[in-house]
Amino acid sequence: EPEVTQTPSHQVTQMGQEVILRCVPISNHLYFYWYRQILGQKVEFLVSFYNNEISEKSEIFDDQFSVERPDGSNFTLKIRSTKLEDSAMYFCASSDWGGETQYFGPGTRLLVL
Amino acid sequence: GESVGLHLPTLSVQEGDNSIINCAYSNSASDYFIWYKQESGKGPQFIIDIRSNMDKRQGQRVTVLLNKTVKHLSLQIAATQPGDSAVYFCAEYNYGQNFVFGPGTRLSVLP
Numbered sequence: 745e746p747e748v749t750q751t752p753s754h755q756v757t758q759m760g761q762e763v764i765l766r767c768v769p770i771s772n773h774l775y776f777y778w779y780r781q782i783l784g785q786k787v788e789f790l791v792s793f794y795n796n797e798i799s800e801k802s803e804i805f806d807d808q809f810s811v812e813r814p815d816g817s818n819f820t821l822k823i824r825s826t827k828l829e830d831s832a833m834y835f836c837a838s839s840d841w842g843g844e845t846q847y848f849g850p851g852t853r854l855l856v857l
Numbered sequence: 858g859e860s861v862g863l864h865l866p867t868l869s870v871q872e873g874d875n876s877i878i879n880c881a882y883s884n885s886a887s888d889y890f891i892w893y894k895q896e897s898g899k900g901p902q903f904i905i906d907i908r909s910n911m912d913k914r915q916g917q918r919v920t921v922l923l924n925k926t927v928k929h930l931s932l933q934i935a936a937t938q939p940g941d942s943a944v945y946f947c948a949e950y951n952y953g954q955n956f957v958f959g960p961g962t963r964l965s966v967l968p
Contacts, residue, residue: 748900777955784865786946787901787958800955835900845891846956848900 746770748849750836756855757826765821765852767836776819777837777846778811780804787835793819826856865944867963876934878962880947885928887949887957892921892932895961896943904932904945934964942966 749768757763769776778790791801793811810822819838823830833853837846870876882890888909893901907914907921907930914921920933930947946961 779958786960787948789955789957792955802955837900845903845906847903848893851900 748836748838748847750834750849750852752852753850754853754855756857759828759856760825763823763826763854765823765834765836765854767819767821767849768817769819769836769838770840770847771817773838773840773847775799775839775841775846776811776813777839778821779835779837779848780832781835781851782832790821823854826854828856830854831856865961865963867965869965869967870937871967872939873936876932876937876941876964878932878934878945878964880930880932880959880962882928882930882947882949882959883957884949884951885925887951889950890921890923890930891948891950891956892919892930892945893948893958894941894943894945901946937964937966939966939968 748770751766755763776793779787780790781787788804789802791805791811792799796813808824812820831854833851835851836849839846891906892904894904895901905916905919905921907923912923918935922931932945934941942965944961944963946959948956948958950956
């Protein structure tokens, strides 16, 4: 069964450093998403991406965040200058149609020190 | 109100009993709803969905009920099994807002 994969599974970084989180969505899916989940809290929407551009983003997704689909298979989330409060689990998801069932990856646990 | 932090509502049920997990959603314009299951250390896993033009939808051992009048969603799990132990949360969707997730309920299945 096809699945969304994410790398790395864990990332530890120093405050102020840049991180890139990588995702490989399900191959025939057209819509891609990033979510985050701070420990013990609910999942929060960050951004959705379709046709090589951002379709929606939340207030969390400020200028420090960017997304890219560099090569037709990977979907990346970049945090330019990490803050302590960026520590969270980051989930990538994909769906074949916008608003339909999203399939989540296993997540990347980011720890900013 | 929402639960914030580590203090998720918890539902404990005996193995074999039926479970009912509830969710209050916020936006009357939401037109699509999903129940997710999240096991410890894993990503959310789709369980069942329902559109706003339906009141009830059944899957294998699971049923979702939607009451738009009071903005309430419930997930019923029949014959609950140990493998059902997880955090369950609902997500609501409407165009322009994307998915908004609820805080979740921890289901604990007792032997």
